[in-house]
Amino acid sequence: MKANISFLTGAIALATLLGLGRCGKDNDKAGAAKLRISLTDAPGDFRAVTLDVQRIELHLNPENDPNGWQTLPFTPQSLNVLEYVNGRSALLVDTDFDPGTPQEIRLVLGPNNTVTTRSGQTYNLKTPSGQTSGVKLKLQNVSLVAGQTYQLLLDFDVAKSIVERGNGNGNGNQNERYLLKPVIRVVAQDLNGAIRGTVSPAAALPQVLAIRSSITVPDTFSTMADASGAYQLWSLPAGTYTVKYFPTGTAPTGQAAYREATRTGITVTNNVTTVIDNTTLQ
Missing domain, CATH: 2.60.40 (Immunoglobulin-like)
Known part of the structure; x- marks a missing residue:
């Protein structure tokens, strides 16, 4: 969004x-x-x-x-x-x-x-x-x-x-x-490119930002991963995106802290769902 x-x-x-x-x-x-x-x-x-x-x-x-x-x-x-x-x-x-x-x-x-x-x-x-x-x-x-x-x-x-x-x-x-x-x-609805993926651990509950950097003034769209670690951003304009992950959950005591992550060069095309492989936040 x-x-x-x-x-x-x-x-x-x-x-x-x-x-x-x-x-x-x-x-x-x-x-x-x-x-x-x-x-x-x-x-x-x-x-x-x-x-x-x-x-x-x-x-x-x-x-x-x-x-x-x-x-x-x-x-x-x-x-x-x-x-x-x-x-x-x-x-x-x-x-x-x-x-x-x-x-x-x-x-x-x-x-x-x-x-x-x-x-x-x-x-x-x-x-x-x-x-x-x-x-x-x-x-x-x-x-x-x-x-x-x-x-x-x-x-x-x-x-x-x-x-x-x-x-x-x-x-x-x-x-x-x-x-x-x-x-x-x-x-x-004709702006129907999409990005889909998963994060782990799911308990990190990250905010997911997709930044369309292939235009003069970048667009930013956001969502949050659900309890299973899945997320989807849809109705996206075509272009090249940087996807950033910001954990909102706190790791249990004794485990490594959740960390931010970035994926670059993500291509979105009309009528296609771009799938990003699992992103690890720990």
Whole structure:
């Protein structure tokens, strides 16, 4: 996932990379475009992160026009985003849509967002603005054309989205210990290069950064290895990457400390999953 992109601020720096993947399938409704929206996530150091998603809306008019929002067909539901990692995704919207040029997507969250820590304790997630105006993602140069299918992936970064406040809200209220400040990357399904691999020991639970160094301003995407030591970064642009591993776990007493590692010259190609052999962190 690309670092430092908060969709609560409405300033989505990645918007210039946005394109919606096209498939050559016919649509069910004559003269319509087919729109699919999915959610995926990078593993984080929690047991569960549940989002109470109430509505998904698409904005077709200019940004300053408050009347341009259209509600998409979506059943309100609670999603544990940590179930959709390492190549898995949740299909949120699959609908026919009139041709047009959408400007933004908005996710409206309910009040029942929670995080469950590794110790099994569950806390409510306080969302500073997502419950009122909704969580917005800006779109640029997106055009829904009749007869085409467009697939949009919302890549949620749980590690950056959950912010611990120390001892609650400052008044000793432990139920407000964590804030939800969602960080997301919007990617097109036609950007479908991927990197997959494993690390050992799995208990190192490293953050994995893939840095695309073959462009003037490097892109950085991140995930975390899961409890088995597996990781996957997908929807990557083609190019040459450096992959860095930063352990977040602590080695047991009497064992060598976990160490950082770097793999260089990793080539990513569209429609291909690049497999990195096991990386040892001890």
